[in-house]
Amino acid sequence: MSDEVKEAVRTKYAEAARRAAGGSKGTCCGSSCGCEPEATDPITRDLYDAVTASSVPEETVLASLGCGNPTALAELKEGEVVLDLGSGGGIDVLLSAKRVGPTGKAYGLDMTDEMLELARRNAAEAGAENVEFLKGEIEEIPLPDASVDVIISNCVINLSADKGRVLREAYRVLKPGGRFAVSDIVVRGEVPGAVRRSVELWAGCLAGALEEGEFEALLREAGFVDPSIEPTRIYEPEDARPYLEEAGLEFDAFAAAVEGRFMSAFVRARKPSRDEASSGPEVGRDAPEEQERRIVSEDEEACCVDDCCA
Numbered sequence: 001m002s003d004e005v006k007e008a009v010r011t012k013y014a015e016a017a018r019r020a021a022g023g024s025k026g027t028c029c030g031s032s033c034g035c036e037p038e039a040t041d042p043i044t045r046d047l048y049d050a051v052t053a054s055s056v057p058e059e060t061v062l063a064s065l066g067c068g069n070p071t072a073l074a075e076l077k078e079g080e081v082v083l084d085l086g087s088g089g090g091i092d093v094l095l096s097a098k099r100v101g102p103t104g105k106a107y108g109l110d111m112t113d114e115m116l117e118l119a120r121r122n123a124a125e126a127g128a129e130n131v132e133f134l135k136g137e138i139e140e141i142p143l144p145d146a147s148v149d150v151i152i153s154n155c156v157i158n159l160s161a162d163k164g165r166v167l168r169e170a171y172r173v174l175k176p177g178g179r180f181a182v183s184d185i186v187v188r189g190e191v192p193g194a195v196r197r198s199v200e201l202w203a204g205c206l207a208g209a210l211e212e213g214e215f216e217a218l219l220r221e222a223g224f225v226d227p228s229i230e231p232t233r234i235y236e237p238e239d240a241r242p243y244l245e246e247a248g249l250e251f252d253a254f255a256a257a258v259e260g261r262f263m264s265a266f267v268r269a270r271k272p273s274r275d276e277a278s279s280g281p282e283v284g285r286d287a288p289e290e291q292e293r294r295i296v297s298e299d300e301e302a303c304c305v306d307d308c309c310a
Contacts, residue, residue, distance in 0.1 A: 009159050010112055018114060070152040071095040073266050074181035079103040080149040083173065085138045085166070085182070086110060086156025090119030090131075096152065097131045107148070108133040109141060139165045146175045153182035155264075158209045167222040177273040180219070185209040186229055186265040192257045198247040206243055206262060215267060224269035225276075233264040 071092050076082060076099040084093045087108025097106040110116050110133065119133045136142040138153075139162050151170050160166050170180055187209045201207035210218070212229050219227040237255035240262065244251050 070154055070181055070183045070266070071099065073183075074150055074152050074179065076100055076104075076150060081105050081107070081147065082150045082152060083107045083109065083141070083143065083148045085141075085151060085153035085170070086159070087119060087133060088115050088154075090122045090133065092152055092154055093119065093131050093133070094123060094126050094128055097128045100130070102130055104130060106131045107143065109136050109138060111135065111137050139169060141169045141173050143173045145172055146178075148173045148178060149175055150179045150181060153184065155184055157182060158185045160208070163208075163210060164218050164221065167218050167224070171222045171224060171271055174271040176271060176277060178271045180224060180267070180269040180271070182267050183232070184215075184265060184267055186215060186231075186263055186267070187211045187261055188263065189261055190257075191261055192254055194249060195244075195247075195254065195258070198249070201243055201247050206240070209262065212265075219267075219269045223271065225272055227267070227269040230266045230268070231263045232266055234260060235262045235264075 069092075074082075074096075076096055078099075078101045080100045081104060082093075082096040082100060084096065084107065087093050087110045090108055093106045093108040097104070100106060106128075108119055108131065110119065113135070116133050116135055123131050123133070134142055138156065138160060151174060157163055157166055174180065185206065188211070191207075191209075195201055196207050198207050215229060216227040235258075237251075237259045240254070240258050241251050244254055244258075
């Protein structure tokens, strides 16, 4: 399903870039649902206040299909290097660039040519000199190991069909002590299989969302510590109507099943510092209890070789 999902996402976001370039806002519920996105899309509405939005070119706001405002919560510092996974029209990259200042840098990574073209045009219009937009996929980040202080993302990781790989790549490019601070759609509890299987809903931010516990587990498996998930907006069944209907699913049949299940959340974690890494078990070494079991086993084997347990 990976290639199918990827192509659906690419097509959707290319269209969103064209709409933004033409002066219209995209919407997570898709272009065919007949809704007025600014008024009814529960995921993308009201993410940036008027002051914040006025500080960047209008097209960056129109192209934003996020579910949060990670730059407002990531506590960026002067001089830091920031990477935005799935940067779209560049709004979070440009906002990050302002926060890290001229001694810092903000990278944006996107796989869609139309979005990259729009983002670079927006950066030029904003006069941002400490930004760089890279073409690539979030499962294979085109940056060296330990080159980034902070990773942000805005409703993009849920679109990947291999989220474990995304998180491992994020861990790889972060410097020791680096921070993972993303906005994403997260699920509480079970979700109907028909929703999970729908490519349209996947491209619309819902079907690919991770369950809370699963997200935290994947972060830990990638090597992150102190994972946390903070809900920022919980969606009601009516909020899901355009997504379900666009995918050809009967709203009444799924309303109860999706109630309270989907939420926008701010997901935090960090890569251990060098001191923490050096004080913990070495990579490739067993945990202490496993080492103890192995020592006992080796002693028993030696005993039996000497016929002492015959």
